[in-house]
């Protein structure tokens with residue numbers, strides 16, 4: 001009988017090394033080939049490094065995407081490591097791809113940082129298409145659909161009144177008044193959602209390197225504790241009958257039928273604050289900026305407010321159909337300074353076709369709002385704030401013009417009705433209450449926009465002059481009622 005000779009230790013080591021190197025070289029070539037082949041059918045983009053692809057812009061990705069659109073057309077492709085990202089900068093292309101083929105683009109890309117580590121899969125914005133997304137969106141729909149939004153009328157009116165009163169008290173803090181609270185989590189999330197923001201997204205094995213994700217894990221725990229604490233506080237007040245109906249009370253009362261776990265519910269309720277407040281407060285900052293910088297546009301809305309409402313009573317939600325100038329102002333704010341300038345990525349679940357090109361299933365696709373809002377074929381003179389572009393010759397809102405402020409298809413913003421109403425009442429009331437003007441000693445730089453997933457202006461000075469007699473008394477004494 002033959003007894004196998006025991007291999008010397010060095011031999012085993014050498015053989016293992018050869019196997020490992022061969023494996024690494026083969027996977028490297030297969031990967032490079034795969035990257036190359038997938039890229040062949042995609043719309044072309046700027047040249048990048050043969051292995052690492054493109055470099056993430058240091059700041060303001062939206063401007064960078066827009067500039068590239070001028071050279072590479074309305075749809076082009078970037079690559080971060082082995083991940084392709086198709087960027088849409090043209091209005092028509094956005095409609096052809098994101099709207100007409102939206103059923104193929106309901107997914108989000110795999111977000112290792114934003115989705116798996118920071119949110120443990122519970123944040124709706126980063127949730128992949130599937131059952132959990134259906135449950136989360138279903139719960140939100142019940143609370144945020146247009147009919148349900150009416151329940152928030154008294155609260156929204158009260159907030160709008162407080163905004164005006166706060167400005168009367170401390171006009172220099174107008175940006176702070178618009179912000180109900182600062183959400184660290186939203187800023188971290190916005191950062192992590194940028195294509196190519198974290199190396200882990202392109203090289204997932206990096207997450208297993210010790211210490212690589214410890215800060216991210218800590219951020220998640222911090223956020224989860226905050227959200228759990230908020231739900232606990234609502235539960236306690238609910239038990240004592242001390243709480244008004246809100247998102248959280250609805251979710252708690254319907255938890256069994258929605259099938260949400262305690263932490264999913266806490267995340268859904270908690271992240272709604274960020275989704276809602278950080279977005280609308282950004283718009284209000286740009287609203288004040290536009291009003292001061294473009295006084296003629298301000299006067300035009302005020303003329304309609306005076307004609308429809310006069311100065312003896314406050315504008316309310318019941319006036320909304322008679323104030324198209326206010327709606328046009330809001331629509332132009334969305335276009336002029338989009339809330340999510342670089343857009344939020346979707347992922348293709350099937351091949352998407354655009355002209356002779358194919359965007360293969362699995363590719364990340366992002367509509368850059370900043371660029372689409374400046375497509376000269378649809379929005380000529382796009383850098384100018386001009387609400388009149390949204391009105392027809394009868395002064396009514398045009399039905400043939402559209403901007404994709406709320407995003408696209410099956411991932412469209414579920415909070416749009418609530419946000420629209422909040423902005424309507426706050427903007428109508430503020431334009432009714434004040435003349436806003438630029439301080440010649442401190443000119444406003446309209447391009448002073450903070451870098452981040454959601455647009456916010458840098459600090460700027462504005463003069464507020466009450467245009468209604470006894471403004472404080474009128475605002476403070478009004479008692480909002482449900483519609």
Ligand code: HEM
Pocket residue numbers: 124125126127137140272275276277279280283339340344345346405406407408409410411412413414415416418419
């Ligand atoms: C001016 C205000 C707002 C703007 C401009 C805005 C815009 C957006 C955009 C562009 C998206 C991404 C859509 C896409 O992927 O195509 C989005 C998603 C979302 N928004 Fe808003 N939003 C606003 C306010 C709100 C409010 C008030 C809420 C809730 C209270 C909300 C909740 C959400 C949620 C949950 C998502 C994720 C949807 C999903 O991934 O399926 N948003 N929003």
